[in-house]
Amino acid sequence: MSKKGILLVNLGSPRSTKTEDVREYLDEFLMDEKVIDYPWFFRSLLVQGIILNTRPKKSAEAYKTVWTPEGSPLIVFTQKIQEKLQKIVDVPVEIGMRYAQPSIEAGIRKLTEQGVTEIVLFPLYPQYAMSTTETVIDKAEEVRKKYFQDIKINYIEPFYNREIYIDCLAESIREKLPENFDALQFSYHGVPERHIYKTDPTNTCNLTDCCSRAENPSHQFCYRHQCFKVTEKVIEKLGLPKEKVLVTFQSRLGKDKWMEPYTDATLEELPKKGIKNLAVVCPAFVSDCLETLEEISVEGKEIFEEAGGETFNYIPCLNDEDRWIEVVKTLCMEKINEFYLV
Ligand SMILES: C=CC1=C(C)c2cc3[nH]c(cc4nc(cc5[nH]c(cc1n2)c(C)c5CCC(=O)O)C(CCC(=O)O)=C4C)c(C)c3C=C
Ligand SMILES: [Fe+2]
Numbered sequence: 101m102s103k104k105g106i107l108l109v110n111l112g113s114p115r116s117t118k119t120e121d122v123r124e125y126l127d128e129f130l131m132d133e134k135v136i137d138y139p140w141f142f143r144s145l146l147v148q149g150i151i152l153n154t155r156p157k158k159s160a161e162a163y164k165t166v167w168t169p170e171g172s173p174l175i176v177f178t179q180k181i182q183e184k185l186q187k188i189v190d191v192p193v194e195i196g197m198r199y200a201q202p203s204i205e206a207g208i209r210k211l212t213e214q215g216v217t218e219i220v221l222f223p224l225y226p227q228y229a230m231s232t233t234e235t236v237i238d239k240a241e242e243v244r245k246k247y248f249q250d251i252k253i254n255y256i257e258p259f260y261n262r263e264i265y266i267d268c269l270a271e272s273i274r275e276k277l278p279e280n281f282d283a284l285q286f287s288y289h290g291v292p293e294r295h296i297y298k299t300d301p302t303n304t305c306n307l308t309d310c311c312s313r314a315e316n317p318s319h320q321f322c323y324r325h326q327c328f329k330v331t332e333k334v335i336e337k338l339g340l341p342k343e344k345v346l347v348t349f350q351s352r353l354g355k356d357k358w359m360e361p362y363t364d365a366t367l368e369e370l371p372k373k374g375i376k377n378l379a380v381v382c383p384a385f386v387s388d389c390l391e392t393l394e395e396i397s398v399e400g401k402e403i404f405e406e407a408g409g410e411t412f413n414y415i416p417c418l419n420d421e422d423r424w425i426e427v428v429k430t431l432c433m434e435k436i437n438e439f440y441l442v
């Protein structure tokens with residue numbers, strides 16, 4: 101008899117805020133060929149020869165400002181989702197991180213120790229990207245082939261266009277929006293433009309008009325389109341005029357051309373354009389993490405205020421909100437039921 105289980109997968113964080121732990125984490129993360137997609141020699145030169153000399157210390161300082169007594173916010177929120185989900189589903193639920201601990205391998209092992217043979221694996225990323233969704237699947241398949249050849253894994257697809265998710269996100273934003281604001285900024289994690297071209301099986305995305313077209317065969321693998329789609333659907337639900345909304349991309353690293361406009365540069369320009377009261381939301385993340393709690397709510401706020409901004413409202417991620425747990429449950433149960441169809 102087969103037994104089902106759920107594995108929730110998120111990006112992962114360093115073991116602690118010590119510089120050496122941050123270095124170890126960044127080494128694993130940035131040496132992933134789907135994150136920094138250079139040939140191994142050049143990737144190693146850039147990551148191990150340059151980035152790892154200076155970044156770990158700087159990142160460790162940043163992590164210290166967001167770390168909680170229980171650990172990294174990203175991991176703590178993922179654990180909370182697991183705990184809440186476990187209370188409302190009757191199959192085992194475990195978590196695994198793409199980088200560092202607890203690993204995907206450890207998560208699968210915990211499930212198999214409970215007798216699970218069919219796993220629904222949920223990459224907790226609303227939009228598809230080579231550096232997120234794809235690398236999670238690669239890792240899980242590598243682990244499955246190496247240690248767990250007898251188990252089956254069903255992967256939950258990016259859910260950026262699912263009505264239940266959009267409703268949930270829109271409601272969450274609505275509750276947290278201040279009464280008066282001049283603009284709502286959607287700041288998504290950026291990726292190098294090259295990643296988008298590389299994963300477009302149709303070779304039709306030109307990173308301009310096509311990403312916002314209603315139909316285009318490239319959309320299934322176009323991170324930029326999927327960010328625009330979330331924004332469009334959420335503002336429609338909120339009844340906000342397009343003129344009050346901006347989309348920007350944050351967290352760029354290195355000298356490559358990343359998707360524009362950049363969040364930090366935009367935050368600096370907005371007050372000069374008369375936008376003094378701003379709300380910011382980050383829908384590439386379902387859980388608050390370093391990139392939201394430090395880069396946006398602290399650094400971003402500083403940039404905006406130093407440029408003349410007056411109020412900066414960061415809108416937290418879905419984290420462990422009950423309505424989000426219900427969405428996670430629905431998406432997982434749909435996939436579990438697919439096992440019965442084959
Ligand atoms: C080439 C580098 C990077 C790509 C591409 C990238 C894509 C990407 N990342 C996330 C989600 C998260 N990234 C986080 C941290 C983080 N990201 C990068 C680099 C790339 N990300 C670095 C170097 C770091 C580490 C921190 C730092 O030194 O600045 C996190 C937070 C992790 C945490 O512990 O809190 C998340 C989450 C997405 C969604 C994405 C592509 C769409
Ligand atoms: Fe990142």
Ligand SMILES: [Fe+2]
Nearest residue numbers: 305311322325
């Ligand atoms: Fe596109």
